[in-house]
Amino acid sequence: MMVDEGRPRFQGPLGLTGRAPGPDLARGFMLLLIALANTPFYLYGRAHSVAGFHPVDGSVADKIVQAVLITGADMRVYPMFAFLFGYGLAVIYRRQAAAGVPEHEAFRLLQRRNLWLLVFGFVHALLLWGGDVLGAYGLCGLVLVWLFVRRADRTLLIWAGLGATVLFLLAAMSVLGAVAVLASDGAVQAGGGMPDFVTDSASADNVLAAAAGRMMLWPFLVLGQGLLGLAVPVAILLGFWAARRRILEEPANHRRLLWVTAVGGIAIGWAGGLPHALAHIGVLGGLDQVMWVFSTTQMITGLACGIGYVALFGLIGDRLAGRPLGPVGSAVSAVGKRSLTSYLGQSVLCAPLLAAWGFGLGAELDSATMALFAIGVWLVTVAFAVWLERRGKPGPAETLLRRLIYRDRRPAPVSEAPGRSRAG
Template sequence: MTSTQTLPAVDHRGPVTGKERALAPDLIRGAMLLLIGLANSANFAFAGQPGVATSPHGFERVLNLLKLTFVDARAYPVFAVMFGYGLVQLARRQRASGATPGAVRRILLKRNAWLIAFGVAHATLLYFGDFLGAYGIVGIICTLFLLNRGDKFHRIIVRIWVFEICYVLFTAAQAVVAVLTSDGPAHQLTNEPNPSLAATSYGASVVARLHEYPLHTATVVGFIMVVWLGIWAARKQILEHPAAHKTLLTRVAVVALGITFLGGLPLALVGADVLHVDQDAVNALSTLSHISGMFGGPGYVALFGLLVARISKLSLPVRAISALGQRSLSGYLFQSVSWMVLLAPFTLDLRLGSTAYTAALIAIGVWVTSVLGAYAMSKRSYRGPAETLLRRLVY
């Protein structure tokens, strides 16, 4: 009688290898860190949000226009889409290796719990506007209630986004009415102050961040709807095979970017000192800008998907930016360290002359430095310090 041996179920596998990575997600993450840098460096430079020159002159008006149209409230939704996409990729790789469903869930819950810990540390030590903790909270919710649902259930999110388009149009109509009926004194766009960014000592900044961070996190976890859209896209493997989804990506890019740019433009005109309306109208335009900004997530992702579909040869810039995308956690934390060292009042405080120019130049310089550093790490097959630590804690 021949005995058969049953192999034990695999508990879980290790982290993703370089050969398993798709180009589009990494390129998106690496490139969009530039927009994240432009937003956050300006917050530091102006010690508040949205981080724009309140009485712009000359090229400052152009900077305000570009930032409010293309960056503010439009960059971080991209990472929300990619976070949801990454959750599905991670779960799929674990299942493909033979990991048990319980093991897959444990890995995801453990990883997201550690993201919350990373976020608390990041917010306490460096920057109140941390998103890692919020990602961790949303990731746990998605792991428990969304990931294992069927296609029919996930189509709900597509219907929700159609409803969101209607809501943006309704908000736009309200904003138009507010502008047309504006009869008070012209109101300039101002920065809402953040005490932690204006603190004159590191200790005072830590205390202020401990007060600011919980509220900030509570106000941004609503991006779960953007994360859910990323989950839907990952189930379709849209970014792994962008050429096969050109029609869908084109439609999403045109519609979503059209909504997000047109929705942000009126407030940008106020910030550029071109449109002069009263405070009620500015508030209405600000609401429109933030609501339409959510469409920047799928819009930018679709645009980069189309770009990747056209890439036939990986040039050096593409490889370098993708290397940063593979190390986006380290790149994100490196930015916060850079803002603290270069812009905080109690460190180098390089807010010289026009803070708008300074913030933009420093953001570009820090991003380029991180791209070069990430490419150097990739040549040495080094994952990056934050990624290495997270993987060791999780796996």
């Protein structure tokens, strides 16, 4: 398919209808978890755990909230996001091939998307949120598309397995190291706390100082939590593989795999996070000098949990296929369709209100009230997404990204897309 200039007519972004429900529901729910997982970063002016951003003190309600988030959200959301990101890249690549776009042009389209996502992440970090993940996914996308998008399914699984094995071995060695520290009766002491630049973007009362703190933190996350952290690349590769089999688009054909992944992944994730949660709130005592061990155990169990969450929503999508989503499901799906806008919108709502350079509410809230604040922020993005959905409009961030990526800027009508259901 060629345009008058002799360039390929790319298969444009999906429209807002005719989509498989599972991925959009997963993205919408994921954004609630993102809000809950990110906002504790703004609880500045108090002592924090060595292995996270949660305060080490608080009321009973605060401890409950901290335990729930450590068990079910912390280090579980970004692998979920990464899997869906990889799945979406593979769907885009597949749709270009079905539209007759030459392979090298489809490859360039994906890389242009990843590059612009990296730019979005840089601007996001510079202006609002140093914990931005868009840059990490954009960089991982650039590398993994280059290395793997044309490779066989078996290759994807082998490399994903190798990455997961390395994460498991790192966690195992950390556990052995922690046991050695405890056996030495504390003779070996753990390092204390996080570097100041990690929390400067929340606690600095000067706008420029906060921006400098964010720009010191962001490259560390792009490389450390992203490309070199392994959990994100592994999740993206598994997303590539799953999209080739249309697992989320045709969940009825993959129910057994989805059940095993959902039950096993979530069980591993919650069981792996529970010791960290109990140690943090003081129920499991005697681990103060080895709290750093959970930084690695949470990575491997979080990878399993995040993919388990995706599988759960694949099963939910299977149950809802061909049925009305209802008001709640439709609202969550509307957010999922506009996940980029909703993600950036959270920072627009959070940073000026919570950071010290803004209204400084982060110093006044505690873990429980911050969780309520996070839920409120998510509900605001839900309301905005529903308003756009009723008008048949995509989110503004999605519109801008699509205009930067696609030459044909119109979403593809439902009738043009191959197959009966699509992931978005």
